[in-house]
Amino acid sequence: MKISRTVGSIATATLAIFLTTAAFAADIEKPECIAPAKPGGGFDLTCRVAQAGLKEEMSKPVQVSFMPGGIGAVAINLFNTTRTDDENAIVAFSSGSLLNIATGKYGQWTENDVRWLATAGADYGAIVVKADSKYKSLDDVMKAAESDTGSVIFGAGGSVGSQDWMKAALVLKSKGLDPKAMRYVAFDGGGEAIAALLGGSIDVYTGDVAEMASHIGAGTMRILAVMSPERLPAPFADIPTTKELGYNAEWVIMRGYYMGKNVSDEAYDAWVKAFKEAYKTEAFAKVQKEKGLLPLNMAGKELSDSIKGRVQNMREIAREAGLIN
Known part of the structure; x- marks a missing residue:
């Protein structure tokens, strides 16, 4: 009972x-x-x-x-x-x-x-270069920046202090480099920044992963790293994260x-x-x-x-x- x-x-x-x-x-x-x-x-x-x-x-x-x-x-x-x-x-x-x-x-x-x-x-930040860039990896970019921060030209669709600028600043800061020493070119939008990358006016584009989906099969650009905490699903599954490459630089x-x-x-x-x-x-x-x-x-x-x-x-x-x- x-x-x-x-x-x-x-x-x-x-x-x-x-x-x-x-x-x-x-x-x-x-x-x-x-x-x-x-x-x-x-x-x-x-x-x-x-x-x-x-x-x-x-x-x-x-x-x-x-x-x-x-x-x-x-x-x-x-x-x-x-x-x-x-x-x-x-x-x-x-x-x-x-x-x-x-x-x-x-x-x-x-x-x-x-x-x-x-x-x-x-969406997540992405570190992008032209397909035939001399920078084959994110480490290549950072070695050049460590030797002379101003020798690498970053660019994106946002001014100094914007989200896109912050992505590049985070990567540099993760290796103890001063973001103020960065050469950064601001554009009105991602489209202009991509055109500048393909035209050789900038070396590295700090964009977003989602906007890169349509460019994956074109063979014009390469994503060196995504700024996500873990690897993303296809079509980005083969791209390493900044974290796994040893950079404390995530951008969500x-x-x-x-x-x-x-x-x-x-x-x-x-x-x-x-x-x-x-x-x-x-x-x-x-x-x-x-x-x-x-x-x-x-x-x-x-x-x-x-x-x-x-x-x-x-x-x-x-x-x-x-x-x-």
């Missing part, structure tokens, strides 16, 4: 927990993803991943709204003033947002002023979401759970692929810890390069 009562009590408690969790999930009455830019860009894409990827995890569809201004500055300001505890809303961010935090472009707001929620997926072009810093643990955990469940599905993987993203599935504390470490690393590099005090 005691065993029967104990089993019954456990079953009742389990059911109560389940009903409480289910009830809270239903309480997210108006799930919203805010893209802090105009329609059509990367933040819009990030919100569309949440909209499609969480379809089976939410009782109501995620609505997408737009809040342009300061490449995310308006949004992070709002979620640190009037919407700090909004349990329905998530805000899209990217690695560019993290760099803006690191370099103080969001004013007083730092990586500690929001609750980092989950990722949508990622991360896309994801944050919430207001005063959101309750219950609401935050419900969103985290929704993303973690979605990550297990083929449907979410399909959405990532359709949006041109590679798998990078992190949520909750794991993501928060990762981001805070990344921002601090960016801040140190920016300070060493004289971009901030």
Whole structure:
């Protein structure tokens, strides 16, 4: 009889927990993803991943709204003033947002002023040379840079202090070289930078892996390394990572979401759970692929810890390069 009562009590408690969790999930009455830019860009894409990827995890569809201004500055300001505890809303961010935090472009707001929620997926940095380049490996590039940092001309579609500049700076810093001594040519976009590489105006292009997919079979360029923590799937499976080559220089072009810093643990955990469940599905993987993203599935504390470490690393590099005090 005691065993029967104990089993019954456990079953009742389990059911109560389940009903409480289910009830809270239903309480997210108006799930919203805010893209802090105009329609059509990367933040819009990030919100569309949440909209499609969480379809089976939410009782109501995620609505997408737009809040342009300061490449995310308006949004992070709002979620640190009037919407700090909004349990329905998530805000899209990217690695560019993290760099803006690191370099103080969001004013007083730092990586500690929001609750980092989950990722949508990622792209990764790539170290690229022309097919007939004298640099056959990343080690060749670095040996030349160690002999004379200015002898290697880097270039990409971003100015000094941008994500693309930061990739090259990280590689140099990993060998104790000063990023300020780097010769770096800024272009208006990746297309111009690739044209410059193929034309011989620059030696090394620090781009993104995804944009290189269409060039893999052309035989015009070679990827010396990808800046991912582990090897990527085909068509990049044969390309070594910077890490395995001995360089502490990873660059994840991360896309994801944050919430207001005063959101309750219950609401935050419900969103985290929704993303973690979605990550297990083929449907979410399909959405990532359709949006041109590679798998990078992190949520909750794991993501928060990762981001805070990344921002601090960016801040140190920016300070060493004289971009901030």
